[in-house]
Amino acid sequence: MRRTRRLHPSGVLLLAAALLLMAALPAAAATRAWLDRDRIHLGETATLNVETDRAAGGAPDWSPLEQDFDAGGHTSTRRVQVVDGEVRTQVLYAVALRPRREGELTVPALDVDGERTQPLVLTVLPPDDTPDQAGEVAFVEAELETGQAWVQQSVGYILRLHYATPLVSGELEQPQPEGAALRRMGDDVTYSRDIGGRRYNVVERRFLLVPERSGTLEIPAARFRGRGTGGFFDDMFGSGPRILRANGQPQRLQVRSMPDQAPQPWLPLRSLQARFLEAPQQARVGEAVDVVLELRADGAAASQMPELELEVGDGAQLFPEPAQVREQFDGGRPQVVVTRRFSIVPRRSGTLAVTARPVEWWDARAGIARTAAAAPLAIQVEGAAAAPAAGPGSPDAGPGERWMKVPGVQGEVRPWAVAAAAFALLWLATLIWALHRRPPSSKDAPAPEAGRSLRTNDTARAKLRHLKLMLDTGDLGEVEHALCALAEPPVADLDSLAAQLGDPAQRAALEQLQRARWADGDPVSARSALRAAFAKGPRWAGAGTGKGAAEPLPPLYPRQ
Structure with a gap:
């Protein structure tokens, strides 16, 4: 019989206290909304996403959108997860918004089971120019941010796959250019677009292009190969899905070499701004205050950004936190926002000067060197705070007892409390190490191969249960x-x-699912075919199928 180990009662109390502290942390927002694109052309769509944990309340009330938008293509996705023994359900609603006019449009707040989202702003530009390949069933459009750039300058490159028929499958390929680095940025963005009276679905893929040498850089043409649903006569005569092929146009970029008078390190950008997001005006000796510095670059990659640093002299101690970097794509160009938090502990009273180290960069549009620096801070530092007086609720607080300011914790903390917490964590780590120090006896320990087999089967069972759900x-x-x-x-x-897969029935069921998703197939029949084909789990190609072989997994839908 397997022996079980029990925690000491003091360990149980300590774990319970830790859980209570975790439960006291602030919860994240339960309902939020965002747009996949905040700048589009008239005739295009943007996707509004609404995420909520109020699954029982139903879909949001979309009626406020009717004033400026045509809404369609409603979808919803439900996600269930277990966190600390608690089942949490989140639902993501999505709707395609087609603006009715140009300008700065407000996406109004929406009601979701008593909670309201924040209003959003969508910029609608005039209709875009008609592509030369408009009218084809599928075509690829490529767009470079600019026709000229400097060596090692980050340039935006966008591919747009247009298709006017539902796709069964497909692949969009962009060959790598010689003499430059090209990498994808973010996920694909999907929307619809009216071109010449024809409705196209669009898949937009963003890239970051960094030329590595001067001269003419040629970006090879992108290629699309896929299968689209056939028309009425194709289905009647058994032609099946049609093969779709589309090639884009190669793009050329004139790359200029680094000028002799350029500052080092070389940082070509369209713009660079530095500022303090949080800047206290006053502080006290020995108490930490937080300062947040932001650097916002237009036309850069995260790898190009310099380290953010502050200078405070010998009048204070400086404790920097790791920088937070966010890459985004806006207006067809890559942009980077870097923020860094610093904790400053003044050592003496008076005026504390805080300056951000300036960043030298090259203005890619004007062709001149510039310097970006946040305005310096002047913090008035007062003398050390008086020791807290003993009150009725704290009889042990002596007149000489000091408090500490811990970064990330509101209010002051006594030194003995910090020491006690550290000792408790050390004791808990020692307890866990002692419980797992002794290996299990050979009688209780399963063989390695059997253990791996059991773990594999457990994972496969969980996947089958998820598929059934x-x-x-x-x-x-x-x-x-x-x-x-x-x-x-x-x-x-x-x-x-x-x-x-080695089972033809399972492969046929997958084909039926693809037709139900992307063509005119029947979703109900597709689900039924999948239930029947995968009732005993997947049958992999090359796996043994002898009748004498034992079933490694229970059936997905056991017989009654």
């Missing part, structure tokens, strides 16, 4: 993700999964 309650996208997760390691799409 998605087939019963999830949408088709969630069903596809659950199917792709059956493989080990998980695959990216259904075509890759079908290549690993």
Whole structure:
């Protein structure tokens, strides 16, 4: 019989106290809204996302959107997870917004089961120029931020795949150029667009292009290969899905060399701004105050940004935290925002001068060197605070007892409290080490191979249970993700999964799911086919199928 170890009562109390402290942390916002793009052209759509943990209240009230937008393409995704023994459900609602006019439009606040989202702003530009390939069933459009750049300057590059028929599958490829680094930024953005009276679905993919040498840089043309749903006569005569091919146009960029008078390190940008986000006016000797510095660059990659530093002299101690870097794509260009928090502990009274180290950069548009620096701070530091007097609620507080300011904790903390907390954490670590120091006896320990087999089967069972749940309650996208997760390691799409399956019925069920998602297939029939095909789990190509082989997993839908 396996022996169980029990924690000492003091350990239980300590763990309970830790859980109470964790429960006291502030909770994140339960309902929020955001746009996938905040700048579009008239005739295009932007996706409004609303995420909430109020799953029982139903979808948001979309009626306030009717004043300036046509809303359609409603979708919802449900996610269930268990955190510390508590089941949490989050629902993500998405709707495509098509503006009715140009200008700065406000996406109004929406009601979600008694909670309200924050209003958002969407910039709607005049209709874009009609692409030369408009009218084709599918075409690829490429756009460079600019036709001229400096060597090692970050340039925005955008690919847009337009298709006027539902896709069954497809792949968009962008070959790497010679003499430059090209990498993707963020996830693909999908929307719809009216061109010449025809509705196109658009997949927009953003890239960061950094030329490595001067001269003419040529970016090879992008290629798309895919399968689209056939028309009425294609289905009647058994032609099936049509093959789609589309090639973009190569792009050229004139790259200028680094000028002799350029500052080092070389940092070519469109603009650079530095400022203090948090700047206290007063402080006390021995008490920490926080200062937050921000650096915002237009036309840069995160790897190009310099380290943010402050100078306070010998009148204070400086404790910097790690910098927070955020990359984004706005107006067709890469942008970077870097913020860093510093804790400053003054050593003496008077005026404390805080200056940010200036950053030299090259103005890519004007062709001149510039310097960015935040305005210096002057913090008035008063003498040390008087020791707290003993009150009725603190009889042990002596007149000479001091308090400490701990960064990240509101209010002051006594030194003995910090020492006690550190001792408690050290004692807990020692207790856990002692409990796991002795290895289990050979009688209780499973063989290594058996342990790995059990863990593999447990994981596979969990994946099958998740697939059954998605087939019963999830949408088709969630069903596809659950199917792709059956493989080990998980695959990216259904075509890759079908290549690993050895059962023709399971491959046919996957094809039926693809038609239900991207063409005119029947979702109900697709779910039924998947339930029947995967009732006993996936059958991988090359796996043994003898009748004498034991079933490694229980069936997905056991017989009654």
